[in-house]
Amino acid sequence: MLDKRTIAGGWFLLGMVTVSLAKDPPAPAEGAIRVATYNVAMYRDRAGLLTEELRTGRSRQAERIAEVIQRVRPDLLLLCEIDYAAEKGPIKPLIASYLALPQAEGLRGIDYPSSFTAPVNTGDPSGLDLDFDGRTDGPNDAWGFGRYPGQYGMAVLSRYPIDHEATRSFRELLWSALPDARQPIDPKTGQPYYPDGLWRKLRLSSKSFWDVVVTTPYGRISLLCSHPTPPVFDGPEDRNGCRNADEIALVDHYVNRPTAEFLVDDQGLLGGLDASREFVILGDLNADPVDGDDRHGAIDALLTSERVARFEAPRSQGAVAAAERGIALNAQQKGDPSVDTADFGGDGVANMRVDYALPSRGLEVKATGVYWPKPGEPGAEAITASDHRMVWVDLVIKHDDPPSPQ
Numbered sequence: 343m344l345d346k347r348t349i350a351g352g353w354f355l356l357g358m359v360t361v362s363l364a365k366d367p368p369a370p371a372e373g374a375i376r377v378a379t380y381n382v383a384m385y386r387d388r389a390g391l392l393t394e395e396l397r398t399g400r401s402r403q404a405e406r407i408a409e410v411i412q413r414v415r416p417d418l419l420l421l422c423e424i425d426y427a428a429e430k431g432p433i434k435p436l437i438a439s440y441l442a443l444p445q446a447e448g449l450r451g452i453d454y455p456s457s458f459t460a461p462v463n464t465g466d467p468s469g470l471d472l473d474f475d476g477r478t479d480g481p482n483d484a485w486g487f488g489r490y491p492g493q494y495g496m497a498v499l500s501r502y503p504i505d506h507e508a509t510r511s512f513r514e515l516l517w518s519a520l521p522d523a524r525q526p527i528d529p530k531t532g533q534p535y536y537p538d539g540l541w542r543k544l545r546l547s548s549k550s551f552w553d554v555v556v557t558t559p560y561g562r563i564s565l566l567c568s569h570p571t572p573p574v575f576d577g578p579e580d581r582n583g584c585r586n587a588d589e590i591a592l593v594d595h596y597v598n599r600p601t602a603e604f605l606v607d608d609q610g611l612l613g614g615l616d617a618s619r620e621f622v623i624l625g626d627l628n629a630d631p632v633d634g635d636d637r638h639g640a641i642d643a644l645l646t647s648e649r650v651a652r653f654e655a656p657r658s659q660g661a662v663a664a665a666e667r668g669i670a671l672n673a674q675q676k677g678d679p680s681v682d683t684a685d686f687g688g689d690g691v692a693n694m695r696v697d698y699a700l701p702s703r704g705l706e707v708k709a710t711g712v713y714w715p716k717p718g719e720p721g722a723e724a725i726t727a728s729d730h731r732m733v734w735v736d737l738v739i740k741h742d743d744p745p746s747p748q
Contacts, residue, residue, distance in 0.1 A: 367709070368709075375560070376736050377418045377419075377622045379698065381569075381730035382407050382423055382728050383423050385494050387489070388490060389490040389493075393427060393435065399440075401440070402727075405445050408445045411732075418501070425492050425495050426496070426497075445724075458509060460511050463545055464491075465491040466488070470483060508555040510609070512596075513608055515551070515592070515605075520588050520604065521604065524585075524637075526579040546589060548571035551567070551568045560739040562620075565621070568592075568593060568627070570590055570628050571589065573585075574635050586636055590627055593644060597650075599614050622699055622702070623650070626730060630677060631677065633692065634694050648703075653710065655695070656681065657680040660712075661714050662679050663717065668692070668693065683712050683714075683733055685731070710733075710735045
């Protein structure tokens with residue numbers, strides 16, 4: 343059995359926070375909203391194939407994904423790795439044909455009347471030879487790795503109205519615009535891996551970075567959504583490790599530098615997040631504070647940011663059980679296995695904590711959890727639809743005066 347170990351990353355328990363280890367989390371406390379992130383691994387080999395599959399109403403993966411969502415029942419949910427399409431995409435059939443229909447005995451359908459999705463860099467052709475293979479049309483030549491535009495996209499589902507006019511996207515922000523950008527270096531030459539002319543054209547986000555503004559019954563809140571590139575699948579120059587760290591650094595800059603002029607969104611609006619706006623950082627950030635190949639300083643800086651709440655990391659008993667089953671892969675891990683959010687054993691990689699729901703200090707954390715039932719428990723089969731687990735947090739928006747009746 344793996345030992346329990348102290349988690350790095352600056353987490354401290356403040357106040358009474360419930361860490362749910364139950365199979366299905368109880369409903370949020372009165373006045374609280376549940377916010378979650380879930381990498382659903384719903385991508386396919388070609389554009390449009392996922393939508394076609396969902397429209398049949400018989401997608402086994404979608405049924406399992408919907409079951410997980412119905413068991414946790416988040417009010418606000420970021421989905422990572424769900425293909426994007428400008429028209430007739432997968433979101434509507436997912437909601438209508440799967441989420442709206444009970445997927446297991448005792449479950450109820452769930453409706454999300456508001457949603458947001460937008461273009462991503464994955465699979466979007468750059469017209470440049472980014473991997474130096476003499477071609478400009480490969481998946482590595484897209485602005486973000488992908489075989490077709492929209493692969494590995496994102497979507498936000500919400501029970502409350504999304505303010506689309508106030509929502510911002512930073513898909514086109516240049517990597518070189520980030521202060522102190524981690525420009526990859528070729529260790530053989532000591533020179534930048536990308537020639538200067540190419541470096542100045544690269545986009546930072548492998549998918550995108552969004553500030554999705556939601557109007558809840560208790561106040562407005564920003565969902566800061568991203569899915570940085572994995573810090574692997576590269577060479578000794580560590581180009582993906584550098585990019586992963588800087589994609590995470592972008593979130594930190596956006597939260598902590600509201601007047602920064604380099605923060606120019608896709609509509610030309612300057613600056614970061616309003617200092618008075620409460621937020622939740624969401625996404626598969628592909629970075630573990632202790633283990634893995636990421637540059638840990640980036641995720642550590644985000645976890646210890648002055649504007650991010652301090653609370654005990656979400657955890658599950660299922661993650662511990664998974665680590666025990668995969669002892670050969672996980673024996674060298676230094677982090678506490680109970681906070682893992684991804685089961686990478688099928689890919690021959692150790693389990694890690696890579697998915698996050700990080701609220702701002704102005705939000706009161708009432709409960710947290712990672713939805714990861716143990717084998718044989720209800721929901722245990724459903725979670726196999728993805729190699730990631732849903733991470734959720736119950737929050738109360740603090741007020742000097744109680745909110746007006748809705």
